[in-house]
Amino acid sequence: MNVAEIEAYKEKVDAQLHEAKDLLNEFKDHAKEKLAESEIGATAHVKKQQQIEKKSAPRPQSSKRTSGRRKSQI
Helix, strand or coil: CCHHHHHHHHHHHHHHHHHHHHHHHHHHHHHHHHHHHHHHHHHHHHHHHHHHHHHHCCCCCCCHHHHHHHHHHC
16 A cells, blocks of 8 residues: 555545544434423423323312301301
8 A cells, every 4th residue: 555545545534434423413413302302292291290180189178167157148
C-alpha cells in the first residue's frame, strides 16, 4: 500500500464513521421522542384514572343532625 491508498482508505473509513455517528444520533433522537410521548401518555392515563376514582368514590354521608333537620322540614 502506498501513501495515496492509505489516505483514500482513511477517508473512506472516516466517512463511514461519520455516517454511523449520524445514524446513531437519529436513533437517539427518535428514542427521546418516543420516551417523551410515552411519559405524556402515562401521565394522561394516571390523571384519567384519578378522575374516575374520584367520581366513583363513595360520597360522605350527611350527618345525623342534617338529616334530622330535613325530616323536621317535611
